[in-house]
Amino acid sequence: MKKNIFLLLILLFLIQFSKSLSSSNETDQQALLAFQNLVTTPTHFLANNWTKNTSFCTWFGVTCSPKRQRVVALSLPNLQLQGTISPSLANLSFLSVLNLQNNSFRGGIPYELGQMPRLRVIDVKNNQLNGSIPTSLFQHQRIQVISLALNEFSGEMWRGPWYVPQLRVLNLRNNSLTGIIPPSVGNATKLLNFSLYGNKVGGNIPKEIGNLSQLAFLYLFNNQLTGFIPATLFNISSLVALSLGTNSLSGPLLLDKGNSVSNLKFLSIPYNQISGCIPTNICQLTELKFLSIAYNNITGDIPRNIGCLSKLENLYIGNNLIKGTNPTSLGNISTLQYLHCGNNRIVGQIPPELGRLSNLRELSFGMNYNLIGQIPEAIFNISSLELINFSYNNLSGRIPTTTGLHLPNLEVLQLGGNKLEGEIPLFITNASKLQIISLEYNSLTGTIPNNLGNLRELQILLLHTNQLTNEPREHDGEMWRGPWYVPQLKVLNLGNNSLIGIIPPYVGIATKLMNINLSGNRINGNVPMEISNLSQLAFLSLFDNQLTGSIPPTLFNSSSLLGISLSFNGLSGPLLLDEGNIVSNLKHLSMSNNQISGCIPSNICQLTELKLLSISFNNITGDIPRNIGCLSKLERFDIGENPIEGTIPTSLGNISTLQYLDCVDNWMKGQIPQELGKLSTLRELSFANNYNLIGQIPEAIFNVSSLEVINFSFNNLSGRIPTTTVLHLPNLKELYLGDNQLEGEIPLFITNASKLQTLALNDNYLKGTIPNNLGNLRLCGMHILEIPTCAITNHGKQSKLKEVLLKIVTPVVIASFLIFLFVSIWIMKRQKKGKSKDVEKEEQITCKSEICIASMIELGLDCTKEMPESRITMTDVVKRLNKINKAFLET
Incomplete structure (x- = not known):
């Protein structure tokens, strides 16, 4: 009987347990289906896979415990899921891992998820989640991984007490978090990885982070952090990587003697305001492989013992205020691959010991300005080098003749802005991977090697401002043909040399060219129409040569052109813009000092993006087009020294962006339009030497406060000088109204011209007295014009005084x-006529x-x-x- 009762109790327990288990399983299934109802996929994958006809433990991404058949993991990464995260997931009471990374979930994280008792990992990085981070996540006793990176979370991190004793990874990078790093972060004593970079967090780095004795990776770069770097950070013996770049941290970089960061391999603090010297005890960082302190305010010398960092692979100390010479011990770091010391104040010679760095890939000492001596030839024997940058220093001598011979991996060679002389080494073409050659602003001589055309990967060639010559082919006088056959060439600058010959017609072969600069040479012949074939050309600069002929109309058919400069040549013929051409992006058109004739094209409105138009010193005739105001983005309009006639179009006043308007030495007539007073950004206005401009000076012009120069001299203007002169011209430096028919008195408001340096009112019909005090140290004290002596003596202004005096007095005398x-x-002669022989x-x-x-x-x-x-x-x-x-x- 007792045995039967015992068996009955067991049976009742099993029945009850089965019912409970069934109820729990049903709860998990309902939670998953509720989650699925808020989620969509492009292929409806979940809707087809998660069905009631099958056990939820077999559904894709669901993992159940073997005994209880409860959901312990939900992993659905990289499935393009869209929708929101359902709070019903909190009913999965056995859930340990939630992985929804790399999808398109939006909305917030339900607060309830932070209350799931068995949750260990929550990974929702790379979604579109927003809102605040639930504070419940920072009070979870068992949570080990919180990965919320690459979302749109905002607001502050939980400032209250953190109780996350098991937390190992906290990844909040690339969100929009603000506020400060709470000191309570120091309670997460088992934290291994703390990543907060790419947010908007400010304030100081809390010293309590030094309590994280197991911390290995700390990434706080690209925030708005301020203050000093806590010395406690360098007491974390487990620390492997410390990245604090792109903040506003200040103060010195301190490594206390005896600090225990001997395992530190990665130290990156660029783009801050760190000051002081590089610590001399940096040798304590014996495992260091990466050191970047670039773009700070670091001073002093590079430590002489820098070579003690025997495992260093990357050293970036550029863009600081570091001075002194380069320590020879750098040559002892055999592991070094990247050495960037540019834009400092380093002096002396480049140590030849650097030639021992057999693993070096990039070497940069550019823009130190005071490095002297020759470039060590040993450096050009490092076969692993990909970049050499010694530009803008004071280096002299020749480029090593072996350049390129032992550099099979070299991609960038920058030696511009020095005092290098001699010829370009022929072996340079052996460096077949070269993409950039920069040798500009030196004293290089000789010819440009023809075999540079063999560099099939070359994209940028800068040889301008040297003394290079070429030997044009005798039968056709073509200039150097090398560059036109480089298939990848994008930028070619040979300006300011002594090149001769014509631009060859096969220039059109270099179809990837974006910038051509051949200015400042002795190139002759025509501008080849084949240039129009360069569909990617953005800038064409051929000024200051000996080019002749007409400008090819097809030149204006390229939609990619942004700037054309053909000034100071012998070009002739009309300026033609064919109807329907597509140079809508052209911003800079300069053709001054040529022999261009004809009229300004009436269809110039096609150049809707034009900012600069300079066609001065030519033979252009006709009127200024009435519709010139259509150039609504024009900033500089220079048409002086042409026989342009007609009246000044009122539409000029519609170009609100105009800053410089120069119409000097033309044949214009009529009145100066009142509409010019609308040009609120105008700085210089000149209609001098037109001789036939009549009428009064519009008073509105003298209300343009930005004006610095006004020149209406040598015309036939009449009436009075506007009485508001200078009252609204606080920036006026030069005022020329001489040689007109002006009358009346000199306005008293002229005494407010505090910046006026030159005043010319000569040869008019002005009357009355000269103002007693011009209130301007540059003009007062001129007794030659009966202007009283200045009350204040300031010999520092004498140079300006002399300039004005000479301009006015010398012509009179x-x-x-x-x-x-x-x-x-x-x-x-009349009185002495006939007496010339009287010795x-x-x-x-x-x-x-x-x-x-x-x-x-x-x-x-x-x-x-x-x-x-x-x-x-x-x-x-x-x-x-x-x-x-x-x-x-x-x-």
Whole structure:
């Protein structure tokens, strides 16, 4: 009987357990289906796989425990899942791992997930999740991995007490988190990896991080952190990688003696405001492989014992204020692969010991400006080198003749901006992987090697500003043909050399060229129409050569062109823009100082992106197109020194971006449009030497506060100078209104011109008194114009004073002298007619002439004495001129 009762109890327990197990399994299934209802996939994969007809433990991505058949892991990465994360997942009470990385989930993380008692890993990186991070995750006793990287989480991290005793990995990188790193992070004592980079976190790095005794990887770069780097960081013996770059950290880099970061392999602190010297006890970092402290304010020398870092592979210390010489011990670091010391203040020679670095791939000392001596030839024997940069220093001598001979991997050679001389080494073409050759701004001579065309990977060739020549082919006079046959060439700059010959027609073969600069040479012939075949060409600079012929109309058919510079040549013919051409992106068009004729094309409005148009010093005729205002982005318009006629179009006032308008020495007539007063960004305005501009000066122009130069001289303008002159011109430096028909008084507002350096009002009909005080140290004290002496003596302004004085006084004195001399000679000839043979009389006249010339020189010196109070007045000038004239005419 007792046995039967015992068996009955067991049976009842099993029945109850079965019911409980069935209920729990049903809960897991319902939780998964609720999750699935909020998720979609492009292929409806989950909807087809997760069905009630099969056990949920067999569903894709679901892992169940073998005994209880409960969900312990849900892993659905890389499936392009979309939707939100359902709170129902919190009902999976046995769930240990949740992996939804690399999908497109949006919305937030349900707070309930942080309360799942058995959760160990939550990995949802690389989704589109947003909102705040649930604080429950930072109070989870069993959580080991929190990976929320590459999402759109915002707000602050939990500032309250962290209770995550098992946390090993905290990956929050590349979100939009703000606030500070809470000091309570130090409670996560088992943390191995803390990654917070790519956020907007500010404040100091809490010293409590030093309590994380097992921390191996700390990545805090690309945030807004400030303050000093805590010394406690360097007491973490387990630390392998420390990355703090791209913040606003300051203070010195301190390595206390006896610190225990002997396992540190990666130390990166670039783009901060770190100051002080490189610690001399850096040798404590015996395992260091990567050191980057570039782009800071580090001073002092490179430690002499830097060679002690025997395992170093990457050393980046560029863009600091480091001085001193290069330590020879650098040559002892046999593992070194990348050495970047550019843009510092390092002096002295490049150590030949660097030639021992047989594993070196990149070597850069560019832009130190004070490195001297020759380039060690041993460096050019390091076969592993891919980049050599010694540009913009003070290096001299020749480029090693073996250059390229032992550099099979070299891709970049930058030696520009030095004092190198001699020829370009022929062996340079043996470096068949070269992509960039930069030898500009040196004193290289000889010819450009023809075999440079053999460098099939070459993309950038910079040889400008040297003394290079070429030997054009005798039968057709073609210049160097090498570059046109380089299939990958994008940038070619041979400017400012002594190249001769014509641009060959096969220039069109180099179809990938984006920038051609042949300026400042002696190239002749026509601009070949084949240049139009260069469909990727953005910049064409051929100025300052001896080119002739007309400009090919097809040149303007390239939609990629941004800039054309053909100035200072002998080009002729009209400027043609064919209807329907597609140069809509052209921003810079410079063709000044040629012999271009014809009119400005009326269809110039096709150049909708144009910012600079310079066609001065040509033979262009006709009117300025009435629709010129269509060039709504134009900043500089220079058409001076042409026989352009007609009136000034009012549409110029519609170009709100215009800064420089130069229409000097043309044949324009009519009035100056009032609409020019709308040009609020205008800095220089010149209509000088047109001679036929009439009417009054528009007062609106003198309200353009940005104006620095106004030049309306040598015209036929009348009326008064606007009374608001200078009142609204705080930046005005030069004002030229001379040689017109202006009348009335000089406006009193001119005394407000605090920056005025040059004022020319000569040859008008102005009357009244000169203002008593111009309030400007550059113009006051000019006794020659009866302007009172300055109340303040400042000899630092004397140079400007002399400049203005000479501009005004010298023409007056010279003109007076020439008139006086001409009249005197005419009178003398009439009085002395018939007596030219009287030698004694001639000698007397010669003597008197010499005395008069000496008197004139003395007068000129008296007018230009350094101190204003020492100069004579205009009244005295007239008296002395009369006296000199009378003395000369006396018999």
